[in-house]
Each structure stands twice: as structure tokens, then as C-alpha cells.
Amino acid sequence: MSMMYISTRGECPPLGFHDVMMSGLARDGGLFLPSAIPDARANLAEWMRLSYRELAFEVMRPFVDIPEADFRFLIDRSYSSFRHPDVTPVVSPAPALNILELFHGPTLAFKDVALQLLGNLFEYSLSRRSRSLNLLAATSGDTGSAAICGVRGKKGMRIFVLYPHGRISPIQERQMTTVADDNVFCIAVEGSFDDCQAIVKEIFRDLDFRDRNMLGAVNSINWARILAQIVYYFFGAFRVMETSRAESARFAVPTGNFGDIFAGYIAARMGLPIGLLILACNENDILSRFFNTGIYERGKVRRTISPSMDIQVASNFERYLYYLLREDAAAVRRLMKQFDETGRLKLDMESLRSDDVRFAAGSSSSESSLAEIKRCYEENGYLLDPHTAAGVRVAASFRSDIEPTICLATAHPAKFGEAVRKAVGKDVARHEMLAGLNDLPARRTILPASVEAIKGFVETHSR
Numbered sequence: 386m387s388m389m390y391i392s393t394r395g396e397c398p399p400l401g402f403h404d405v406m407m408s409g410l411a412r413d414g415g416l417f418l419p420s421a422i423p424d425a426r427a428n429l430a431e432w433m434r435l436s437y438r439e440l441a442f443e444v445m446r447p448f449v450d451i452p453e454a455d456f457r458f459l460i461d462r463s464y465s466s467f468r469h470p471d472v473t474p475v476v477s478p479a480p481a482l483n484i485l486e487l488f489h490g491p492t493l494a495f496k497d498v499a500l501q502l503l504g505n506l507f508e509y510s511l512s513r514r515s516r517s518l519n520l521l522a523a524t525s526g527d528t529g530s531a532a533i534c535g536v537r538g539k540k541g542m543r544i545f546v547l548y549p550h551g552r553i554s555p556i557q558e559r560q561m562t563t564v565a566d567d568n569v570f571c572i573a574v575e576g577s578f579d580d581c582q583a584i585v586k587e588i589f590r591d592l593d594f595r596d597r598n599m600l601g602a603v604n605s606i607n608w609a610r611i612l613a614q615i616v617y618y619f620f621g622a623f624r625v626m627e628t629s630r631a632e633s634a635r636f637a638v639p640t641g642n643f644g645d646i647f648a649g650y651i652a653a654r655m656g657l658p659i660g661l662l663i664l665a666c667n668e669n670d671i672l673s674r675f676f677n678t679g680i681y682e683r684g685k686v687r688r689t690i691s692p693s694m695d696i697q698v699a700s701n702f703e704r705y706l707y708y709l710l711r712e713d714a715a716a717v718r719r720l721m722k723q724f725d726e727t728g729r730l731k732l733d734m735e736s737l738r739s740d741d742v743r744f745a746a747g748s749s750s751s752e753s754s755l756a757e758i759k760r761c762y763e764e765n766g767y768l769l770d771p772h773t774a775a776g777v778r779v780a781a782s783f784r785s786d787i788e789p790t791i792c793l794a795t796a797h798p799a800k801f802g803e804a805v806r807k808a809v810g811k812d813v814a815r816h817e818m819l820a821g822l823n824d825l826p827a828r829r830t831i832l833p834a835s836v837e838a839i840k841g842f843v844e845t846h847s848r
């Protein structure tokens with residue numbers, strides 16, 4: 386029997402992996418979760434000896450329904466675009482500092498780990514069903530280029546990425562617009578990121594248009610993205626447990642939409658010995674306030690030096706809520722409704738799942754993240770990007786003498802060169818891949834911030 390998936394809101398029938406991957410959001414408005422979490426405790430000793438790709442196959446196998454040889458091929462193909470043989474290596478620039486480097490993919494951000502695989506999974510599923518798919522996404526930076534890189538040149542798929550014209554960094558724009566494949570369309574919208582997102586949402590609400598143009602989504606609520614991210618928690622914990630001879634590890638995770646850290650939560654539920662999940666926010670600290678007070682309350686988004694964490698309502702949080710409420714879908718529905726109406730919900734954390742995976746949470750201001758970048762560079766000669774720096778800073782408050790901490794490095798520092806320069810006072814964050822972008826021809830279409838204009842463009846280019 387292959388794995389079935391259920392909705393956190395419990396009002397739609399269970400679906401298989403393929404349908405879950407294609408639909409993203411469940412039709413009752415909930416998010417998909419596996420109907421049971423596999424227990425991997427008996428496999429840990431053996432998995433410790435596997436390469437990243439072999440491990441990826443073993444960890445993900447119970448969740449997918451793809452023939453073994455095909456799935457191995459898709460994994461190999463997805464991770465051959467990474468520049469490090471370990472895919473996500475662990476480095477230790479100082480004795481108590483373990484960094485799981487997730488940025489060796491083609492766009493230098495951790496999102497490649499999931500989106501490289503997702504692109505190949507989409508292509509595989511579509512070709513076997515003779516279908517095609519047009520992906521539509523709004524981006525303020527990292528997601529757009531990682532999604533484009535996952536989809537470029539793939540058969541049966543096109544991708545349309547909307548971003549605010551003149552309001553993303555020139556490097557981020559060039560990472561998208563210099564991709565030459567003719568199934569990639571970059572649209573610079575004359576408006577803000579919120580305008581882009583509102584346009585995408587409105588287009589998805591037009592079910593006629595959506596079906597006629599075979600639209601699909603690649604945002605972080607897609608279960609297949611979470612799935613791919615579970616793997617590196619196993620890989621990272623194994624490397625550090627080997628070298629330190631510890632029996633467990635803790636992870637510090639720079640968090641925005643709660644996707645990355647939720648993958649760690651699933652890894653722990655599968656039996657990986659994670660003693661503590663340390664959630665790090667920037668000034669947008671709705672999640673750290675929740676873990677410290679039980680109150681989840683929307684605020685205004687503030688712009689910081691770690692833009693991928695500038696999020697107030699974390700789209701994957703509902704998945705955790707489902708487990709926290711002991712898999713009571715009616716309770717999830719009630720609370721999410723309350724949150725939609727009032728922008729606030731309160732849980733009695735003491736009475737909830739005291740037996741569950743442990744979390745700790747904190748936030749790091751732009752100022753303290755910059756100080757962390759400077760300190761780490763001066764003391765260890767190692768450069769952190771501003772997202773990773775927030776994680777390292779928050780991790781320092783939850784240090785243990787017996788349990789090593791692994792900090793997730795979610796972007797290469799050269800992607801955020803401006804912040805690094807501000808922190809260390811010189812231009813040291815570089816990467817040849819980004820430098821080369823300046824010489825490549827760029828392609829984009831500038832359109833007004835109107836639903837009709839975007840729909841018209843998609844309609845003429847989607848077949």
C-alpha cells in the first residue's frame with residue numbers, strides 16, 4: 386500500500402502522492418500530511434553509512450509511489466546539479482559550531498534542495514500522464530530563482546514568475562532573467578510584492594481560467610518540498626553524531642514560512658534523535674512569540690536584512706498545529722477560522738503534547754545578526770549570510786554541553802553581499818556564479834499590476 390495523504394482540516398478524501406504534489410493546497414483549504422509517519426528507528430545505524438543520495442532514497446521512499454529505479458534516477462538527477470559531493474556538507478569552523486551548508490545548489494539557497502527534486506518529480510508525473518502544467522509564482526527573491534532553476538528546460542512545463550519591478554536586488558533579478566530556456570517567463574510587475582502575491586491569488590481563485598491554462602503552484606506548502614528537506618536533517622545529524630560520538634543533536638533553523646523547521650519536526654517524529662529544534666526569527670517574530678507565550682498573533686511585516694524571513698503568517702504552521710492538537714482536524718478548523726477573523730489565537734501550551742518533540746525559539750534583530758556575521762568572520766574566518774546568522778545567534782542561547790547543535794546555513798553569503806559588507810566592513814562575500822551573471826543577456830517582460838494584464842500574458846504563452 387502506498388502512502389495516502391490527509392488534509393489538516395479533515396474535509397476532503399485522502400489522496401495519493403501524485404495528486405498531493407500537483408494540487409498543493411487541499412480543496413477544503415487545509416494542508417496535506419501523510420496519514421501515518423513511518424518509524425525509522427530500526428534503520429538509523431544502517432542509514433548512517435549512506436551517501437546523501439542513497440539516504441535521500443531511503444528516507445523518502447515510504448512517502449512516494451514511484452518505482453524504485455525511477456525514483457533513484459530522479460534523485461540522482463536532482464542532486465547532480467549540486468557543487469558538493471555531499472550535497473549538504475557539515476562544516477565546523479569552530480569546535481562548538483557545526484554548520485549544515487544547504488547552499489551548494491544552482492541558485493545558492495537551500496530552496497534548491499527541494500525545488501531541484503520537485504521539478505524532476507513534476508516532469509516525471511506529467512510525462513506518464515501526457516499532461517502539461519503552467520506554474521505561476523510570485524517572488525520577492527529566493528523562491529523565484531530556485532523554482533525557475535528547477536523547471537528550466539523541462540518537458541511539459543512552463544513557469545511564470547512575477548516579481549516587483551525595481552524592488553528586488555539586481556543580483557536576484559539577474560538570477561532569474563538570465564535563464565535562457567524558452568519555458569521560463571519573468572514578469573516584472575509595476576507594483577509591490579504584495580501586489581504580485583494578490584494577483585497570483587486572484588488568478589488561482591478563477592477556477593475556469595486555472596483549469597483552462599493548467600495552472601499549478603510551487604510555493605512552500607507543497608508537501609513534496611517538505612519531504613525533500615527531511616533528508617538533510619538525517620544527513621546532518623549523522624555527520625555530527627559520528628564526529629562527536631553524541632547520541633542526539635539539536636538543530637537551529639532560520640525560519641520564515643515554517644517549512645524548513647517542520648521538515649525537522651517530521652524527521653524527529655520518524656525517530657531521528659533530535660533533542661531540540663531551535664526556531665530563529667528576525668524582527669518578524671510571530672513564531673518565536675508563539676513558542677514562548679502560546680499566542681499566535683499577526684503583526685505588520687517589517688523589512689530586514691534577512692528578507693526570506695520577513696513573514697508574519699507562516700504558511701506551514703497549520704501542519705504543526707494539527708499535530709499539536711493531537712490530530713483533531715475539527716479543532717484545527719475552528720482555530721484557523723478564529724485566526725482568519727481576528728488575526729490571533731491562543732493555545733494552552735502546557736496541556737498540549739508534552740510528550741512531543743521539543744522546540745525553543747528566539748529572535749535576532751538585524752543589528753545582532755550583523756554583529757554575529759562580524760564575530761564569526763573575525764574569530765573563525767567563516768562568513769554567514771544574514772539568515773544563517775540569525776540562527777547562529779539564537780542557537781547561542783540554547784547551548785548544551787552534551788548535545789551538539791547544528792545550525793542550518795540557508796543561503797550563500799554572496800547572495801546577500803550588501804549585508805555582509807555592512808557587517809565586516811569589506812567586500813568579502815563573492816561567488817563566481819553570481820559574478821558571471823553580469824555578462825549574460827537578460828530577458829523579462831514589464832507589465833502593469835493588473836490581473837487582466839497578467840492573465841492575458843499567461844493565456845497567450847501557456848500553450
Ligand SMILES: *Cc1c(COP(=O)(O)O)cnc(C)c1O
Nearest residue numbers: 641642643644645693772795796
Ligand atoms: C526561504 C528561506 C528561509 C525560510 O525558510 P522557511 O521554510 O520559509 O521557514 C530562510 N533562509 C533563506 C535564505 C530562505 O531562502
